[in-house]
Amino acid sequence: MQITFDQVSHVYGKGTPFERIALHDISFMIPSGSFVGIIGQTGSGKSTLIQHLNGLLLPSAGKITLGDTVITAKQRLPHEQRRDIGLVFQYPEHQLFEETVAKDVAFGPSNFELPEAMVDARVREALEIVGLDYEKVKDRSPFHMSGGQMRRVALAGVLAMQPKVLVLDEPTAGLDPEGRNLILEAIYRIHQEQKLTTLLVTHSMEEAARYADYMLVLAQGKVALQGKPDEVFMQAERLRELAMDVPETVAFVSRLNQMLPDKEGLPNSVYREEELIAHLLERLSVPKEG
């Protein structure tokens, strides 16, 4: 689903002493099927931005287009369309409430009045996607699971609605490296298999570099930079101004290039780990004689 923001602003607490402009004149266009990394410091407006995507917040000014649907200050998103946009909040495990994992995951699809057999099938499928064994976990209480497992149950709860757009607010916050990888790989897999449009909010450049094919960098409620990851990472100066680092791969390439003669440097556009490794191996392998 193509997503367009056209000069969107959002003001919290309008007309009170607590008034705060959280988004200011945001414009961008995301083609259907992209994997977008949204990066920015805490308080830069990331969470505010994504809550506009399924109508939880309405823009104070400007226009949002989701596929064929338009959202403006006066035009809400119809209830049935919420299902197309799967929004996974920060710390989603705090929203679990059912006695069993299966019931909790079924909450979303049941709210859209699907037949029971279909709901069951979706619950099973969603739990498998996030790497949990349906038979083993379905009757367990979500409150007795580990933090990482709870988070994956919560993610399954959104996937079970089979959204066309998946939006995740810092899905890896507070997880150990293993839990982080499990979640991210599950997200990437489902993104590719079901051709979703995915928006991943993160403050880790590494995560964005690994998966995103488009990046939005937010600072103080404005879009500071946007473009393909290599274009964004080229602006190392600007990123540093925004108190953000380039990913380690990019830092590594630029340091390596400083040591190499000009012509033999690696291309600056390399930022994915696998790509970098491939380049290095190619350089290091001894050409076969003969």
Added chain:
Amino acid sequence: MLQNIAIGQYVPGHSFLHRADPRSKLLFIILFATLVFLANNALTYAVLIAFTLYAGLLSRLSLGYILKSLKPVWILIVFTIVLHIFMTKGGTVYFQWGWFTVEERGVQQAIFISFRLGLLVIISSLLTLTTSPIDLTEGLERLLGPFARIGVPVHDIALMMSIAIRFIPTLMEETDKIIKAQTARGANFTSGSLIKRAQNLIPIAIPLFVSAFRRAEDLALAMEARGYRGGVGRTRLHKLAFSWRDAGMAVAGVLLAITIGWWRA
């Protein structure tokens, strides 16, 4: 969604009212409330209204925002006005229709009582708007201090109050987040039968309780880890101290009391 409940909430600032001692503000409100009940003619009400407006200026908050604090009670005020206009009899008859009359004393009481309510609400909102919850409970604790001698657990009550007040915004924020998250999963809180709507509260209530208990546990642990043993022997980081502002308030209070006492009918 819940942002409108910011009314009555502390607005940080450096005005005269912000910097006055919470104890004098509390005592002043008690005096003011007494005077509001003593006022009984146009002159005394005019004095009180003028004084309240002046106090509003001293807070350096916008008048519109202060007046918003009347929002939760306006129904009560309208109800009082209607009740008095129709039920209180005496004086000239302004209007008659069968047995139904509107009489002078009714109109007068309607005006006085609604102003009485309004003044009380506004002056107490000025207190909560300009006093941080911490200062407020500390002021209360100190004022009630003498009761500790007769076995009232003043410190514990004050601590419970300040913790409760401290966590209201946090829990509101949390509720807001949970409502949003469940809405994103298709929950619909605004339609359906009464029973259905009550059932719809479960997905909000359970996560909220879970998180409240988690927070309470964390807080208790953190307090214990930092050596909290109740109020005995506890010293304070910020000591309350009276200043010229409090002297000013005392003078204003005495003058106001004399004026009202002199001019009331």
